[in-house]
Amino acid sequence: MQALLNVVSQITLSEDVQRVFHGRGGLYPGSEQWSLDWFAPVWVLTSFKPVNDAELAQFHIALEARWQAVAPGVPLNWVFQSRVPGEAETRLMAGSVPEPHVVTEQGARYIVHLMRGQNHGLFLDMAVGREWLKNHALHENILNLFAYTCAFSVVALQGGAAQVVNLDMSQAALAVGQQNHRLNDLPAKARFLGHDIFKTWGKISKMGPYGVIVIDPPSYQKGSFIATKDYIKLIRRLPDLLEPQGHVLLCLNAPELDSQFLHSQVAEAAPSLKFVERLANPVAFADIDPEKSLKVLHYQKLE
Template identity: 45%
Template sequence: MTPTALPLLDQQLCELEQFPDEVRRLFHGRGQCWPGLEHITVDWLAGQLLISLFKEPDLEFIDALRVLSAKWAQLPLWQSKVKSILLHHRSRPDCELEVLWGTLSKEQQVVENGLTFLLDLGNKQNNGLFLDMRFGRSWVKSNAQDKRILNLFAYTCGFSVAAIAGGAKQVVNLDMAKAALGKGRDNHRANGHELNKVKFLGHELFKSWGKVRKFGPYDLVIIDPPSFQKGSFALTKDYKKILRRLPELLTEHGQVLACVNDPSLDAQFLIQEMAEQAPDMVFVERLDNPPEFRDINPQASLKSLLFKRVAS
């Protein structure tokens, strides 16, 4: 990242005529479309502007960013809408969150597609909602009516919230991070959902197939794993272990939404793995990513692939 590239960011943000009503990414440098700004993103969190750095820049860059933030804070639109400008040092071991202007509200409530989500801002990598999965959650909401759904690597249960809002009969969320599932319960409560339709399994997946099968079979299985989770999941090695279990998890005409967000793997990785491990699953389509996540190489961005089961 170079200070000489910051005028590009300044221009993008100063040209805003209004801030979105819902949570949105405002600038996506990680899509490699802005030379010199490849490791910076800017998100709008309903009053708080979150700038994230994914690589440690030199002090000159950070100083220039602080100067820009002070300038933005004086713009009339910003003075009326922005409560704080935050700088998230994602590359640092403690993921330091620095307040550049205003006052930090660590607990943040945002709206996406008419649904409420609770964010937790602080010294941690992720705040509770991956914004590039907006269209994926929207698809689930539109296709959940009367379905039994399994949400693997559920995190804070964004897919589950969308599914219940879309009329799902039942959603089973599994994630080894029980604190994240607790936030998922809060997300459901924030939307007035009946929790008797939602299960929360705080287990390591590969030791819990019996518990997962107990609530099946499922009309839809959602697989959205991390690229790497120390001691529990390595994408290229472990994804196939999940796919080969699909026949025992799915209904006769069940669907799978399989996702991968590793820039080194393209969509063909999932298509080939599915063909080898679950040959009765047929690839249907790749869901679009939100336009604000434009990437110079579409295969490096989030891949959300839909498959359906066909009778053998």
């Protein structure tokens, strides 16, 4: 835990959301269980192993001391989240959490829910992917698969997209996505489809072809998507959905599956797609083994 406490002692404040400590990357031996995120004005400490009260108290003392130095007179707000299988919990440890809770990233605003479930509404490790899309969205028709709360759609429209089609099985997540669009005063150029992707190809095709497609699925979600058997079904559809010279981002956040997993599936199911680059992850998410971290692969249709 000492590496985490060392980072806490050097915290500086940022208006944007950010990962402050990423123990899971393996660069801090002995602190692999910990991550610390800033969702202004709330800190979120996450542990992937059981934690005792003494450890939480030690963290609180360190955070409170640093907070008084960088934000004197401002209440300290922090939340603890346990990600231990079978013992998952989220606990408010100090202060309060705004409701609604609106955070910012690279000029965009998003609603997050720190006290509900394990996912907060914005995946911080995808920041570079969002920036890439914003820079490649101008005048494009964009398909956002597994849209979740539609952060990709927000930045695409900020980047001048002609249209964004957001598709996700979760109506609740899409409802937050619609709130995010209103929050950013975006033009009414987004569609929100709460459907099973594998049963919606006809509708998806009719709204195409697409200049950019983003595929950011869960790696394993029973009844929805299992990467090892379902990803290739998506890849097989891409040549027919993409415009000539169209782009696709294939995203995968599964430590047990490396980049070659996606490369092999593209070679088999969509050989007309050419690999362009793997997007870098945010510096804060550095990993001793990059193949165990988030993979975001950029491909382009050849013809």
